[in-house]
Amino acid sequence: MKNSSLWLLLQKMRVPFIVIVVTYTIAIAGLISLDGVMVDGKIYRMTIFDAFYFVTYTATTIGFGETPYAFSYPQRMWVSALLYITVIGCWFYGIGTLISILQDKLFISEIKKTTFRKKVRKIREDFFIILGYNNVTKKIVGKMLAQGFRVVVIEKNPERVNELILENYVSSVPVLEADIYDPKALELAGIKSKYCKGLVSLFENDNLNLKIAITAKILNSKIPLAIKSTTKHMTENLEDLGVEIIENPFEIISQQIQMLLTTPSLYKLTRWLHGMGDLRATTFHLPKGKYIICGYGRMGHEIKNVLEENNIDAVFIEMDATKKNTFSKKEQGEILFKDADDKDILLQAGVQDAVAIIAGSKDDTTNLSLLSIARKINPKIVTIGRENEIENQALFNYSNINYVFMPSRLLIYKTIVALIDPIVDRFISHAMEQDEAWAKELLEMLKANVGDNPLTFELFVDDQHALALTERIKRKESIKLETLTRSRANRDVFNPVVALLLLRKDELYLLPDMSEIILEYGDQILFASHRDAIEDIEYIAENIHELAYVLGEQN
Amino acid sequence: MNFDKLISGFFIILAMTLNFGFFYGDLSDINLHSKYELFAAIVINLIATTLKIGDKTQIGSVLLATSLVADIQLIAAATVWTIVYYTAGSLDVHVTSIIISLSGGALLANITSVILYLGETLKSKR
Numbered sequence A: 001m002k003n004s005s006l007w008l009l010l011q012k013m014r015v016p017f018i019v020i021v022v023t024y025t026i027a028i029a030g031l032i033s034l035d036g037v038m039v040d041g042k043i044y045r046m047t048i049f050d051a052f053y054f055v056t057y058t059a060t061t062i063g064f065g066e067t068p069y070a071f072s073y074p075q076r077m078w079v080s081a082l083l084y085i086t087v088i089g090c091w092f093y094g095i096g097t098l099i100s101i102l103q104d105k106l107f108i109s110e111i112k113k114t115t116f117r118k119k120v121r122k123i124r125e126d127f128f129i130i131l132g133y134n135n136v137t138k139k140i141v142g143k144m145l146a147q148g149f150r151v152v153v154i155e156k157n158p159e160r161v162n163e164l165i166l167e168n169y170v171s172s173v174p175v176l177e178a179d180i181y182d183p184k185a186l187e188l189a190g191i192k193s194k195y196c197k198g199l200v201s202l203f204e205n206d207n208l209n210l211k212i213a214i215t216a217k218i219l220n221s222k223i224p225l226a227i228k229s230t231t232k233h234m235t236e237n238l239e240d241l242g243v244e245i246i247e248n249p250f251e252i253i254s255q256q257i258q259m260l261l262t263t264p265s266l267y268k269l270t271r272w273l274h275g276m277g278d279l280r281a282t283t284f285h286l287p288k289g290k291y292i293i294c295g296y297g298r299m300g301h302e303i304k305n306v307l308e309e310n311n312i313d314a315v316f317i318e319m320d321a322t323k324k325n326t327f328s329k330k331e332q333g334e335i336l337f338k339d340a341d342d343k344d345i346l347l348q349a350g351v352q353d354a355v356a357i358i359a360g361s362k363d364d365t366t367n368l369s370l371l372s373i374a375r376k377i378n379p380k381i382v383t384i385g386r387e388n389e390i391e392n393q394a395l396f397n398y399s400n401i402n403y404v405f406m407p408s409r410l411l412i413y414k415t416i417v418a419l420i421d422p423i424v425d426r427f428i429s430h431a432m433e434q435d436e437a438w439a440k441e442l443l444e445m446l447k448a449n450v451g452d453n454p455l456t457f458e459l460f461v462d463d464q465h466a467l468a469l470t471e472r473i474k475r476k477e478s479i480k481l482e483t484l485t486r487s488r489a490n491r492d493v494f495n496p497v498v499a500l501l502l503l504r505k506d507e508l509y510l511l512p513d514m515s516e517i518i519l520e521y522g523d524q525i526l527f528a529s530h531r532d533a534i535e536d537i538e539y540i541a542e543n544i545h546e547l548a549y550v551l552g553e554q555n
Numbered sequence B: 001m002n003f004d005k006l007i008s009g010f011f012i013i014l015a016m017t018l019n020f021g022f023f024y025g026d027l028s029d030i031n032l033h034s035k036y037e038l039f040a041a042i043v044i045n046l047i048a049t050t051l052k053i054g055d056k057t058q059i060g061s062v063l064l065a066t067s068l069v070a071d072i073q074l075i076a077a078a079t080v081w082t083i084v085y086y087t088a089g090s091l092d093v094h095v096t097s098i099i100i101s102l103s104g105g106a107l108l109a110n111i112t113s114v115i116l117y118l119g120e121t122l123k124s125k126r
Helices: A004-012 A014-033 A048-059 A073-103 A105-122 A135-146 A158-167 A183-188 A206-219 A232-241 A249-262 A264-273 A298-309 A321-326 A329-334 A342-349 A364-377 A390-398 A407-420 A422-431 A436-449 A467-474 A481-485 A531-542 A544-550 B003-023 B035-052 B058-088 B093-123
Strands: A035-037 A043-045 A127-131 A150-155 A175-177 A196-201 A225-228 A245-247 A291-294 A314-318 A356-359 A382-386 A403-405 A455-460 A498-504 A507-510 A524-529
Touching: A004 A014, A004 A073, A004 A105, A014 A048, A014 A073, A014 B035, A035 A073, A048 A073, A048 B035, A048 B058, A073 A105, A105 A175, A105 A183, A127 A135, A135 A150, A135 A158, A135 A390, A135 A407, A150 A158, A158 A175, A183 A206, A196 A206, A196 A407, A206 A225, A206 A232, A225 A407, A232 A245, A245 A407, A249 A264, A249 A298, A249 A403, A249 A407, A264 A422, A264 A436, A291 A298, A291 A364, A298 A314, A314 A321, A314 A342, A342 A364, A356 A364, A364 A382, A364 A390, A407 A422, A422 A455, A422 A498, A422 A507, A422 A524, A436 A498, A455 A531, A467 A531, A467 A544, A481 A531, A524 A531, A531 A544, B003 B035, B003 B058, B003 B093, B035 B058, B035 B093, B058 B093
Parallel strands: A127 A150, A127 A196, A150 A175, A196 A225, A225 A245, A291 A314, A291 A356, A356 A382, A382 A403
Antiparallel strands: A035 A043, A455 A524, A498 A507, A498 A524
16 A cells, blocks of 8 residues: 555544444434324334435535424424534534644645655656755756756755745656655655666765765665765765765865866866866966965865875965864964964965965855955966855856866766766766876867867667667677768768777777777767767668668668 | 454444344345344444554455445445335335345455454464
């Protein structure tokens, strides 16, 4: 019995039902035992049906009068008594109870759960479960829906639930108001469904994320999880659990700074692959010299590691002097603590001869004010600001900051790519291991061959996506990867296509040589190209005639 | 002793006994079957049904099903009786046998219900 709302209703209506049955019985029993007088003066008694009929229309306050004959006085006395019992005692009580149950919070939440489960069950497309509805996950929801996926949300706060409902997404987003780490809520959200393609949990609280990861892995170990972690320790815990996608926003930032310092082309490539910009964008160049970093929290530590690796001098300022005692003696000597106003502390840190300042505190106003003061003192300084709240985007846009980074926005794009295009994510992680020369060469090649904003496309060589190819592969014919890049209009012309990555069982080819690789069943290939060329690839892979044409067998 | 169990046990068994009381006797003679007993059987059956509502266990669902069957059969018997009595004026042997056999069916459902109820009680080992 799954429909617990109905059962709850019935169980609570037990007493009213019994009261109705008993009062009816008493009323009917009285009526059939009293003597009545017929028109001609003879004595009669009501039959059971007469009595039932009379009680039925009297109790429901319809009142047709005295049937079958005008009542005698004993009958009338009994009827006046039964009117009070049946009408007030039973119907008012019964209906009153029913209404109070319908308004009962438990009952309403049961009804909501039931409709939520029905909605989730009806989903026959790939969907993602998103836990918590806030500014970050809101963007993720929007992007996933735009990519043609469905989304299910669990949120604890009723106001946020209403906010989501008011958002009116094009395809409906089922939302459940429940505790986020409740296994039952996760089950209702369809974590065991075969259409569920992933679960996203990006809460501020690391322990909550861990709890969710454990619960989700127990319920269904096959579902990819995207979990946020802000410390190394937590990341290790999550890795041990087998969590597929672990996002540390502070590590992401430090990676970005690392790339800006040493491999700007790689930075451009990853930005493009994450869908945050095209290849043309001029990269912001980080100068070498003395840095001032405001904020020495989790992010400050990450930045410190990066700068130390690159042998860059840096002065750190902790914005909260009360935290002084939480640092080790050694750190206390190295860090400045803000105990005066912003200007003094910046002068103390040597802003006059610094080349760059990174304002990375948790407070947007502090960051903005620090950067503007620093620029006033040293107009040539490169300003880098951390934006915490999406609402403040306009402020940051107008403030002439050289480079604004936003942990949550990076998190959004990275999470989406990791969940929707795992192969792109793999390509990025392998590309990150390459050096600047490699990235620059690839960047120039993409720009020269395909254009400033190539699209990525993943081809899965299996019966479902590439039937024409698999038929020939099964017949032991050898088809080169470059076959796919020939134009359908003229087979002697190659479309401008770059194969970024080829996955084959355990092997991995970064930038495979298209004229050498022979396709095998089960290959996953990531291409970068423009729309027409991608369409050609799809046609050639699926259509036997197109394939025969590009192979030169058919005209 | 569980007071709730006492109440529901009382009504389940009373429903069966009243049903039997009405059913017992010559199948073709309506005078041997009291209409008041049928009325009482219907009322008690309805109460027993209500008491079984809301139990989500497997046995609870089956108990509820048997009770619903008994209700339907008994109400059908009373309905046939009323309709024929008020339209034809009197009951012939054919109609009488329909009424009594309907209540006989209800009796079977009630017996099943009691057996299930006893089985569940014995299983609880107390």
